Amino acid sequence: MRHLPIIAAACALALAGAAHAAVYRLGTLEVVDPWSRPAAANGNGGGFMTITNRGAAADTLVAVETAAARRTEVHRSSTAGGVMKMERQDAGVTIPAGKSLAFAPGGYHVMFLGLTQPTRLGDRLPATLVFKSGAKLKVEFQVAAAAPGAAPAKAPAADAHQHH
Numbered sequence: 001m002r003h004l005p006i007i008a009a010a011c012a013l014a015l016a017g018a019a020h021a022a023v024y025r026l027g028t029l030e031v032v033d034p035w036s037r038p039a040a041a042n043g044n045g046g047g048f049m050t051i052t053n054r055g056a057a058a059d060t061l062v063a064v065e066t067a068a069a070r071r072t073e074v075h076r077s078s079t080a081g082g083v084m085k086m087e088r089q090d091a092g093v094t095i096p097a098g099k100s101l102a103f104a105p106g107g108y109h110v111m112f113l114g115l116t117q118p119t120r121l122g123d124r125l126p127a128t129l130v131f132k133s134g135a136k137l138k139v140e141f142q143v144a145a146a147a148p149g150a151a152p153a154k155a156p157a158a159d160a161h162q163h164h
């Protein structure tokens, strides 16, 4: 065997501390900081992350598998005329070759429908991201009040609204 750093097929560097990003890799796909907000059992949760495709071809997130919810969908939120709506992305979400795509509140997100258990701060929701290429990337959505690595919120915004 050649002397090379061992890179596991799915390499999770989930380190404690806000300064360290959680990075999951499989082939040319990379997912950074999957996270979700606390939610009640039987409720719905949103899953957020950044997916980078370092490959030469586009790939598409087509499904998310998890035992933590009865069903999952991929959604996109948008605001038109001051009204926020969510649209199911039945064809999946394509990450072009060499690009990153952010799943974030107000935009693309994974929708966990019917959580089997309440999710609390510090919990991790294991899930498998399924891509059109056949890649299946295991990640853990960290339950947090805000995006990991984001500046600490001073106070909840008065106009903060939850669409889930």
Ligand SMILES: [Cu+2]
Binding pocket: 046, 075, 076, 086, 109, 110, 111
């Ligand atoms: Cu949604």
